[in-house]
Amino acid sequence: MxxxxxxxxxxxxxxxxxxxxxxxxxxxxxxxxxxxxxxxxxxxxxxxxxxxxxxxxxxxxxxxxxxxxxxxxxxxxxxxxxxxxxxxxxxxxxxxxxxxxxxxxxxxxxxxxxxxxxxxxxxxxxxxxxxxxxxxxxxxxxxxxxxxxxxxxxxxxxxxxxxxxxxxxxxxxxxxxxxxxxxxxxxxxxxxxxxxxxxxxxxxxxxxxxxxxxxxxxxxxxxxxxxxxxxxxxxxxxxxRGPLLTDGVEMLPLAPRQVEQHRAEGALLVDVRTDLQFDEAHIPGAVCIPRHIAGFGSKLAWIADREKPIVFIGRDDDDAREAGRLALAVGMRRLAGYLHGGMTSWRQERRPVDRVERMEVADLARRQSGDDPVQILDVRTQSEYAACHIPGSVLTTYHDIEGIPDGIDPTRAIAVICASGQRAAVAASLLGRYGATDVIHVVDGGVPAWSRAGHPTEQERAVAAT
Structure with missing residues (x-):
């Protein structure tokens, strides 16, 4: 057998x-x-x-x-x-x-x-x-x-x-x-x-x-x-349930100029490299969804409009093509292509890049106790937030971010936090896509690490920002 x-x-x-x-x-x-x-x-x-x-x-x-x-x-x-x-x-x-x-x-x-x-x-x-x-x-x-x-x-x-x-x-x-x-x-x-x-x-x-x-x-x-x-x-x-799907979707290699054209026409640019690579330099308006972390397909399906084209940016061509295969597994079929040569090709043409500041939980705690506290956006689920959250933080689950959340000033610094740093990476990139000018990605531990360190927390039912 x-x-x-x-x-x-x-x-x-x-x-x-x-x-x-x-x-x-x-x-x-x-x-x-x-x-x-x-x-x-x-x-x-x-x-x-x-x-x-x-x-x-x-x-x-x-x-x-x-x-x-x-x-x-x-x-x-x-x-x-x-x-x-x-x-x-x-x-x-x-x-x-x-x-x-x-x-x-x-x-x-x-x-x-x-x-x-x-x-x-x-x-x-x-x-x-x-x-x-x-x-x-x-x-x-x-x-x-x-x-x-x-x-x-x-x-x-x-x-x-x-x-x-x-x-x-x-x-x-x-x-x-x-x-x-x-x-x-x-x-x-x-x-x-x-x-x-x-x-x-x-x-x-x-x-x-x-x-x-x-x-x-x-x-x-x-x-x-x-x-x-x-x-x-x-x-x-x-x-x-419908007619049998027998074909995949062709993934076209795109030059930086073509990627720029797709972006101008409303395509979603998805950067599938690590969040560290994304934070150090990424194409303006791109969204960070690392491919190497389990759940890529589900995160993409939450963020992307399945009726609009998607362009992948990877470390190299294989990185982007694998992201395309994972996208097909969750029904995403409007795949416009991938940046040929990866992010290196974009940098070689000296095209503009954006960056995201990274901050550890200990540094966030020190900043909040000083004279220049930041806004804190918690992007976990409502049940996680209700169980334990940082006082004064605003809740919007990462995949519900469709603009600057209520209660957040896009002109001031925004620290984005979750339970590990992974969901915060996606959320921070979305805030940048929607016009926030000073976004901070809280890494390495999130709210659980904040709580373990003895910093103040609250435990109450909260209403999600919309």
Whole structure:
């Protein structure tokens, strides 16, 4: 039997190739948009990919089912409630697919979405019982899926509770759990682990929300910890349900003059280098979203208008092209190109650059206690702000910045702070894009470091600036 997990690190998504080496056949479950790894694995193992299975219409990333079907001729299978607008074979609860020695059994598990289906895996050469379940977006390692991406959230939470207790937790304790997402994904809650797998027995014993046997209490707990919904999730679902996407998007190399033209015409310039490189020198008006930090695609989807062109600026061409591939994974397809030669080519032509001052938390504290305090913009979430924030700071979550926030004077110094410095990097660049003249990027620790150092904090419910 063949079993391989393929992880998209930026989005925290997991997909699977399962099959039978002796029979020479395989299936891919929940393929990501970049399909090269599946094709390489299939060639290496000497199998033909004949089936593509989807657990559901994904809301956080673009599926590769169209590209993989085009490349292999495989049949796409999805639950009939998905109602996609492409050729497929619908299935119902209990449907089974034989792939050589591997039997794949559909377990309809609505809640995250009405069509959601987990897949039990049976190695018929070893025994008749499931040895693993591909739990998709129902059960994760340490948590369960979010219920608010398709139907009313309370109804979704009740669906997840029933799916867990009627289907998933009915499996034996030694059945392995291989989820559709790992920690960092926006399709689950804060309890999601970075581990790639678990077992039914371990999750039953150690996953706290599974210990809740009362449905009403489960719903209350599931809704209490809901985070922000994935950006553009309706548009991504529409792409995944619509006609098959089989093509990528050509990324054109652009000379500095062409980048300048695109900027003048309203394109979003996204600098994907490190925040340190960006702060030292960047193209005026560019936004800082470092590619090397997990979550690039989600941050881009929050900041960018998917109907307007995007130009990437990297350390070099490969850096920018990889950013383009990550952009496609979240449905961004208006990609105008990338600065050929990276930021070096811009500097070689002596074109203008802007800079952002960097400041550590200790220096911010000293400045606030002196005669020249700065405005502090906190760009974390409202729940983080409510738990602990710097007195007098203004809250606007980084991806909600669409101008100079209320309560902030763009002509005075603005210190932008988060929990680590990563979100603050994006927010500081957005303030510069919208006309702030003196922006300070607070690095290395943010509000938690401020609190640990004993500086004054407040803990109260706050109203976000708009």
């Amino acid at each position: 063949i079993f391989r997990q393929v992880i998209h690190d930026d989005l925290g998504c997991a997909s699977y190739l399962v099959g039978d080496e002796n029979a020479g056949v395989a299936a891919v479950v929940d393929p990501r948009f970049e399909i090269d790894e599946y094709l390489e694995l299939a060639r290496y193992m000497g199998v033909s990919i004949e089936h593509i299975l989807e657990t559901h219409n994904h809301a956080d990333h673009v599926s590769g089912h169209g590209r993989l079907a085009s490349a292999t001729g495989a049949t796409i299978h999805v639950h009939r409630d998905a109602e996609p607008d492409y050729d497929h074979e619908p299935f119902d609860d209990g449907w089974e697919l034989q792939v050589g020695c591997v039997k794949i059994r559909a377990l309809h598990t609505p809640g995250h979405r009405p069509e959601h289906t987990a897949f039990a895996l049976i190695d018929t050469r070893r025994g008749p019982e499931p040895w693993a379940v591909l739990s998709g977006d129902t059960l994760f390692v340490g948590d369960v899926a979010r219920p608010d991406l398709a139907i009313e959230k309370s109804e979704g939470a009740r669906g997840i509770f029933r799916s867990l207790h009627d289907k998933i937790l009915g499996l034996e304790d030694d059945v392995e759990v291989w989820p559709g997402h790992l920690g960092g994904s926006m399709c689950g809650g804060p309890g999601m682990d970075m581990k790639v797998s678990s077992t039914i027995g371990y999750e039953r014993k150690h996953n706290p929300i599974l210990a809740i046997r009362d449905e009403d209490e489960f719903v209350e707990q599931a809704l209490a910890k809901l985070g922000e919904q994935p950006p553009n999730f309706q548009a991504i679902v529409a792409l995944n």
